[in-house]
Amino acid sequence: MGNMTIGRLGRETSTKVETIRYYEKIGLLPEPRRTAANYRVYTDAHLNLLGFIRRARELGFSIDDIRDLLRLAAHGEAPCDDIDRIAAQHLETTEKKIALLMQLRRELRDTLESCKGGRVAECKVIVALSPEPRGGQTGA
Amino acid sequence: MGNMTIGRLGRETSTKVETIRYYEKIGLLPEPRRTAANYRVYTDAHLNLLGFIRRARELGFSIDDIRDLLRLAAHGEAPCDDIDRIAAQHLETTEKKIALLMQLRRELRDTLESCKGGRVAECKVIVALSPEPRGGQTGA
């Protein structure tokens, strides 16, 4: 049960075939050997590696992050500081995104709550988006 | 103080010049008139419109959403239901993004807390990303 086609590998890892070929093209997944008919033949090593990549992507790591993680993970005897640092930095990025989105959510909620329907001309959504009332004092 | 160059408009709205030209190209911002030397000349109407667009982008509305908002906002006498619906849907999208990111944050935090440093071979970050332990019982 070691060798498999690209379709099988995709099914096992919930990855589209095009995505697997894309990972190969950008050098994230190593090129497998080919059959006489030029079909890719993957091994369990590929399966494990792609599993790792997909899980990291699910957690939001960028492909560059994953490259770094894979490079570092190859040295089992080294200290794991660098790996933990990548994860910590990614956590920080994620926290910043959450904070920003929560602020947007608040603004959207406030706006929607304040608009009780009516004509477009008085719609609070439009008011909230319009530049004039914000940042400007009622001039002179 | 009505007419201005693209650079001035960019400064007033915290928008890069290239972005303004991009908005024009995709038909979001109407083409301004030109000087004899082919320079764009913007009016206060453009300033207001671009302000609206930028504020909507800050709140995470897509450009397609903004197109719809602008189209609807042009009919001041109509009811604002459609506008509010776009905003409500955008709020929902934002909430889903937050929920997803908060789940990722939890996984990243748990992982990082469990790794107290050591060798890469035992790093909990790597373990958390590896496919084997997850989703599979300890086979037979």
Add this chain to the structure above:
DNA sequence: TATAAACCCTGTAGCAACTATAGGGTCAAG
């Protein structure tokens, strides 16, 4: 055995929303 479905291949273009560069022309100040 024929043939059709299901799979595989390469290469290219598209998505969102910009950003950056190349290779020019124009305008105001000194």
Add this chain to the structure above:
DNA sequence: CTTGACCCTATAGTTGCTACAGGGTTTATA
């Protein structure tokens, strides 16, 4: 009259895929 700041167009790059187009191969079945 030259320097520097500004403007112009057109094109390519960014991120992480996804979707063709236009083929070849393998497998199942009638």
